[in-house]
Amino acid sequence: MLNVGIIGLGGIARSHCDAIATLDDVQIVAVADLFEEPRKQYMETYGIPKGYSSHTELLDDDEVDAVAVVLGHQLHHRLTVDSLNAGKHVLVEKPMALSLEQCDDMIAAAGANQRKLMVGLSQHFYGTSLAAKAILDSGELGPVITGVCYMSKNWTIESRRPQYRSRYHGGGMWICNGVHVVDRLTWMMASQAMSVSASIGTRAHYQAGDDSATAFIRYKNGTAGVAVSVGYADGGPDYSCQIICANGSLRFSEHGEQYVRVGKGDKWEDRPFEDPPAPMTNEWKAFAESIEKDIEPATGGRYGRQIMEILFAAEESAITREEVVLESGLDWTYQPNGAPITTEHGWV
Ligand SMILES: NC(=O)c1ccc[n+]([C@@H]2O[C@H](COP(=O)([O-])OP(=O)(O)OC[C@H]3O[C@@H](n4cnc5c(N)ncnc54)[C@H](O)[C@@H]3O)[C@@H](O)[C@H]2O)c1
16 A cells, blocks of 8 residues: 655645545545645545644655645745655656756655656546557557647636746746646657747736747657647637657547547547546556556656756747757657657658
8 A cells, every 4th residue: 555645735636636536555644734724624525634734744754655746836846855855755746846957856866765756747647648649659650750739728817826827936838737738749759859949928918927838849750749838818728639640640638528539541530548537547556556666657757857858948949039959968768658769760
């Protein structure tokens, strides 16, 4: 049994608790939040025995094997490092952190303490995403040519908390949600990003963080993809991703209309996908499995860092209006599923 502590009981902690409730080999033994009201609510709703008023008390609890760091972006780095140093495995919410130095610190702390570090890139674990990736990996559609991924939705500025409207705290649509788009795109492209050219701006709202981004990402196998992340003031939502391969095309989406479709013979055909009991069930399964089997999680620290490097490079490109080459070199040589990245486009 994996005994978990949840740090931070804001909105999304509920999805973590719902997912853990669907698993037999994971249980929540403690929660921590600065405020009594959410502590009481979560403990009552989910039957959690212990509640602490700060993360430091929770980290002193020897019964806790692993923690979920589920609070503001600006706190991810400090709390993850503290948790790893306290000997806990960590699932940290996305975005991993606010600089590459912070990401490096977190990866080093995981290594030094021999604990697992996973980034909660939740859209990686949707049934639709996993089914889409399995189709690409099967080789049925041939080599990937290009991909376009969207997350365009209402920014709901009226209810958006201040930290998500300010880039200083890691807010804005690009860092908050572009991270999901870049993750899905990069994973599907099965290669490592080498450069980015982007346009990012605050175009539909009055706030200190951006609300719209379009990034053109070049991959090391010579292909390129486009990530679109827009928090509009009014419009129609789109969470889709389309990958065009040499022998067929693929489309998938989790929100709005939920589907996985393969395009062949100039027609689209629906393909089956798993619909887990809670949206984060597969994410927690993967985290628990990585600890049990002592394997790198699918969205481990190094993968999470690569995604942040793309996001930060896009921000630089938006300012300089030039293509920005990533510094990471060829160190990222494996996809999260353990398969080598493709450095050459395979010709059919
Ligand atoms: N994966 C997803 O799809 C998804 C969706 C939404 C949010 N998120 C991420 O989850 C994170 C949290 O988002 P949220 O909207 O739930 O946050 P939030 O701001 O609503 O809640 C954070 C909570 O942490 C508590 N807290 C702050 N400091 C603490 C400390 N030192 N010890 C204990 N508790 C402390 C606060 O009191 C608050 O209740 C963000 O990074 C966000 O990007 C992910």
